[in-house]
Amino acid sequence: MWSVKTGLVALAIALAAIGHAAAQDWLVEEPEFLPVDEAFILSAELDGDGALVARWKIADGYYLYRHRFAFKTREGTGAQVGEATIPPGKAKVDEYFGEVEVYYGQARASAPVRAGGESAEVGIGYQGCAEAGLCYPPQTRWVAVAPAEGTVSFLDGDKR
Numbered sequence: 001m002w003s004v005k006t007g008l009v010a011l012a013i014a015l016a017a018i019g020h021a022a023a024q025d026w027l028v029e030e031p032e033f034l035p036v037d038e039a040f041i042l043s044a045e046l047d048g049d050g051a052l053v054a055r056w057k058i059a060d061g062y063y064l065y066r067h068r069f070a071f072k073t074r075e076g077t078g079a080q081v082g083e084a085t086i087p088p089g090k091a092k093v094d095e096y097f098g099e100v101e102v103y104y105g106q107a108r109a110s111a112p113v114r115a116g117g118e119s120a121e122v123g124i125g126y127q128g129c130a131e132a133g134l135c136y137p138p139q140t141r142w143v144a145v146a147p148a149e150g151t152v153s154f155l156d157g158d159k160r
Contacts, residue, residue, distance in 0.1 A: 031132040034059055036139060040128050044143050044152045046113075052081075052145055052152065053110040054124045058103060061131045063092070066101035068138060070125035071111040079120030079145075082112035096135055119146040121155065 033039070041057040052071065058064060066089040073079040086109045089101030113120055123142050129135040142155040 031130070031134075033130050033132070033134045034062070036128075036136045039130065039136070040064060040126065040139075042124065042126075042141055044124060044154070046145065046147065046150050046152055047110065049112070050147050051085075051110045051112045052122055052124075052143070053108065054126075056103070056107045056126070058105055058107060058128070062128055063102040063104050063131070064107050064126055064128040065094075065097065066103065067097070068125065068127035069107075069109040070123075070140075071109075071113075072123045072125065072140075073113075074121045074123070074142075077120060078118070079113065079115045079122070081122060082114070084109055084111040094129075096129075113145050113147060115145060115147050117148060119144050121145075 039059045039062045041059075043055050043057075045053050047053050054069075054071075056064060066086055069084060069086050071081040071084055073081055089103045089107075092100055092102045094100045094102070113122060121142055122145050123140040125138060125140045127136060127138040142157075144151075144153050144155055146152075
């Protein structure tokens with residue numbers, strides 16, 4: 001009987017030690033974050049009305065802020081970007097920005113581009129975070145929009 005008690009005590013001590021070690025590993029283990037262009041995969045095209053449509057495929061565990069979507073043209077060009085159309089997002093209380101709207105899984109935003117028959121360089125701005133605690137700095141990806149041809153292409157350095 002004494003040996004069964006001793007065995008049970010030894011087993012309990014061993015299980016406690018294993019549990020403690022696992023808990024310590026979990027506390028020390030840091031999450032690995034995706035590069036920004038893998039967390040938020042951006043594509044762009046022109047719709048039938050000539051508006052620039054930006055779409056993001058958002059990785060699991062990540063989200064984009066609605067209020068950080070923006071379209072702009074390079075200074076000194078004759079091109080103009082109209083008011084953006086951005087669908088409502090999901091309400092979230094964010095530790096950085098307070099009450100915001102965010103997108104999980106996918107997002108879409110569009111804006112009319114007036115280029116005067118020429119191509120225009122348009123910057124697509126956005127910002128997002130990982131649920132595990134990392135917020136990426138604001139991003140801008142530049143595209144060449146050619147309304148006459150109906151094409152959009154990412155500029156060098158912003159290739160997709």
